[in-house]
Amino acid sequence: MRLLPIVTAIALGLGASAAVVADDAPAPAPTRVAVRAAHLVDVKAGTQRDNPLVIIEGDRITEVRYDGQVPAGARLIDLGDATLLPGLIDCHVHLTGDPTEIKGDYYEAVLKRTSIDAAILSPTYAKRTLDAGFTTVRNVGADDYVDISLRDAINRGDIPGPRMLVSGPPLGATGGHADGTTGFSPWIEFHDVNGVADGVDAIRHRVRENVKHGADVIKFMASAGVLSAETSVGAPQYSQEEMNAVVDEAHRWGKKVAAHAHGAEAIKMAIRAGVDSVEHSSLIDDEGLKLAKQHGTYLDFDVYNDDYILAEYAKKGFPASTIEKEKMVGRLQRENFQRAVKAGEKMTFGTDAGVYPHGWNAKQFAIMTKWGMTPMQAIQAATVNAADLLGMTGKVGAVAPGYYADLVAVNGDPLKDVSVLEHVGFVMKGGDVDRNDLKR
Numbered sequence: 001m002r003l004l005p006i007v008t009a010i011a012l013g014l015g016a017s018a019a020v021v022a023d024d025a026p027a028p029a030p031t032r033v034a035v036r037a038a039h040l041v042d043v044k045a046g047t048q049r050d051n052p053l054v055i056i057e058g059d060r061i062t063e064v065r066y067d068g069q070v071p072a073g074a075r076l077i078d079l080g081d082a083t084l085l086p087g088l089i090d091c092h093v094h095l096t097g098d099p100t101e102i103k104g105d106y107y108e109a110v111l112k113r114t115s116i117d118a119a120i121l122s123p124t125y126a127k128r129t130l131d132a133g134f135t136t137v138r139n140v141g142a143d144d145y146v147d148i149s150l151r152d153a154i155n156r157g158d159i160p161g162p163r164m165l166v167s168g169p170p171l172g173a174t175g176g177h178a179d180g181t182t183g184f185s186p187w188i189e190f191h192d193v194n195g196v197a198d199g200v201d202a203i204r205h206r207v208r209e210n211v212k213h214g215a216d217v218i219k220f221m222a223s224a225g226v227l228s229a230e231t232s233v234g235a236p237q238y239s240q241e242e243m244n245a246v247v248d249e250a251h252r253w254g255k256k257v258a259a260h261a262h263g264a265e266a267i268k269m270a271i272r273a274g275v276d277s278v279e280h281s282s283l284i285d286d287e288g289l290k291l292a293k294q295h296g297t298y299l300d301f302d303v304y305n306d307d308y309i310l311a312e313y314a315k316k317g318f319p320a321s322t323i324e325k326e327k328m329v330g331r332l333q334r335e336n337f338q339r340a341v342k343a344g345e346k347m348t349f350g351t352d353a354g355v356y357p358h359g360w361n362a363k364q365f366a367i368m369t370k371w372g373m374t375p376m377q378a379i380q381a382a383t384v385n386a387a388d389l390l391g392m393t394g395k396v397g398a399v400a401p402g403y404y405a406d407l408v409a410v411n412g413d414p415l416k417d418v419s420v421l422e423h424v425g426f427v428m429k430g431g432d433v434d435r436n437d438l439k440r
């Protein structure tokens, strides 16, 4: 973008000297913007306030006022009757893939595509996610470090997309949920950079590799999975010693840990190891709920996923055994989500988008309220709580002075019907308007 004046000058035949003049011009003062709406969901206080005016300088919020006074020189963005919220946060996405790529041939993705294909498509998914109001995401699992390149391209301003925290390849046992080659002929070799590592020393080394190449967070597979080839969904796939090693090593490097875990035993082992969040959490039992509370572990339930998998994955050529596993786990996951809400657990918002289409992230809100959360709780899970899990409190997840100017706005009252978040009309990230359909 910075090259643009020079490029324009050359195109106009003005030569190098004109470009020098443009470079010498005084830097413009940081633009001041005021965003006006009818209501603001104050996620920190758990209330709604009327007539907010959010003042923004550069990429940050400087003030939120309620007297309607637009500061002199500020550009006004008037969103009319809309309700403002902080930009939404999804703690569990996979921006390097999308189910729309799978068109009936289950093996096509594994045998005919590389991470270069994933890299070509991922900016589209990043943009869809941002357009849907998710201004921050945690990408928990991508082979070949595609996620790291994607994050960096977004941070450089080369492509639009949400703020990303990324894990690189997720760690896991040979033959387990992180091992994409299970079930193939032993003579077939894959040459991707994945996270398969067995035993304490190999695990510590693998964590260090991810940190070395730029991971913000460490992800590992504590249990088996649904969409991978194992027969069990919930069996632990690392020993306690191995899980302890992941967490000890990651924390020593200042990285948080997210554990994929469906099974009750694997969930408890991961919590005892000290993980920062349990992903899926499907079959968590009472002891697990108690342990999570004691340890202050965040629980993340991807409760929308089941609807999409059961509707679409058989058509996509997934084996019947996978569909059976989903049938077993989907309903129980929602029931256990409800028990976790009742137990007052620390809950966040993670969808596993990438298993279902990017941009549909907000469909999970309605399932969360159907299964026990108030709309405010569901919104807090995807804002303040998510920011806390990501270690980004003070930067994202609220509309307050000092925070990044990450804002979304919707028509309708999200505290009455949280599904209005499926149709955000305005998205701003770091002071830049990504889209605005609410213009008056």
Ligand code: ARG
Pocket: 224, 225, 226, 227, 228, 280, 282, 302, 303, 305, 306, 309, 326, 329, 330, 333, 352, 355
């Ligand atoms: N990626 C997860 C897995 O394969 C998806 C689980 C989806 N099912 C669900 N009920 N949340 O294990």
